[in-house]
Amino acid sequence: MTRAPTAQAPADHALDRALAGIPAHLDDAIADLARMIAVDTSFPPGAGYPAFVQLAEELVAPLGFSCNRHAVPEPLWHVAGGPARGERLNLIAGRRTGKPVCGLYFHMDTVPAAADWVRPPFRLTREGDRLYGLGAADMKGTVAAVLMALRAARSCAVPLAYDPVLLFCTDEEGGLYPGVRYLAEQGLLEGHIVNFNGGAAPRIWAGCFGVFNLLLRVRGRTAHAGDAGAAVNAIEGALPILTALQALKPAVAQRISALPPPPHRHGQPLAASLSLVAAHGGSSGGQVPASFEVLINRRYAPEESFEAALAEIEQVIAAATPQGIGIETALIGHLIPTGDPTGPHWPRWQRALSLGFGFAAQEFRKWGASTCSDFGYVQRTGIREVLLGGLARPERNIHAAEEHTTGEDLIALARSVLAYLAAGFLPDEIPELSAAPPPQQAIRSAS
16 A cells, blocks of 8 residues: 655645645546557557557647657658568657656556457456556556646646656657657657656666567478378478477576576576577478477576677577578567666655655665667667656556556655656755756665
């Protein structure tokens, strides 16, 4: 349970009223979340971005935000025969008054709905305080929470320290050229950024792994299955390749990162991994299959080289390919590692999370993850600091069937965001208003 919020600024009665009034906006937030879940933005293929952008524009219009669409050019993300299709449309929505900018980042895509969903993945199901649906926690629910915070600020006329700018971005779930990368490289990002691809936890982000998805195409020659003398079976030809890749897995798993692991790993270090995550081939029992596709997922530690990791897999494939079998590979997704993103805004963000979720200062820990982010590309453009928050919890089934969040967590995240944006919340700790170096004690004591 979260603790009762307080603005920690005695004179800011508007902020106190807004924080206390956030639960009154919960039904609207749940209705917003239901509309977002109903838009299929699964990646692959990621064909639902234009529909989601249109919905996002409708949701932010009552806040007086102006909207600008930015499409990633097709040559940057398209791979012939790859899984991505449709316009890669991103949205920047904000209300500018001349204050410093705080970017609020969301990725619009979800993973595809797993086969073992019991509840309908594209329809919100409310059971008590639980809210089920694909993307409920990762991360459409965070959009609903932020909108709830902004509505509360507007209804109570809360003065803000920052101009909020909402960033709705494409292809975080393993795309080749994620939208936030394009926005960063085009110089369209301003200020500092809160990334909501994190969890409802007292965490200081230490960075994360990189990941790439390699599509392997195995080519044979088709024929009638009852008279297959001239045929080359692509699936059978792939078997020694798959065996060789499986044999590589233990060696990859020995590559340990120095990133501090999450508390729930109980000291077990973060390690690289190689997984075979999808396979497709064949058509009927009467035909020898001429093609077989395998998707290889490789998560690599910041200490590793992407080029070396990719070359290792390609060498193993080449060495194991039987005579008469053709192969080709295509890189269809790549997120580079994110480095340490701490900076001057983190201490106040920690205090805001404490207000919303009830975390005690001594609970905060610094850890990394073998999960991945598109913010390594943002850092490469010179924006190093990235705040992290969100709705993920280990029991929320993210990337699995029955993904869910709760109304309580939506309220807690909304209160955290409202406090952080508000001018009356710990004004002495707002870096842009302080001539002296910003306080770092919160980060040091928590790590």
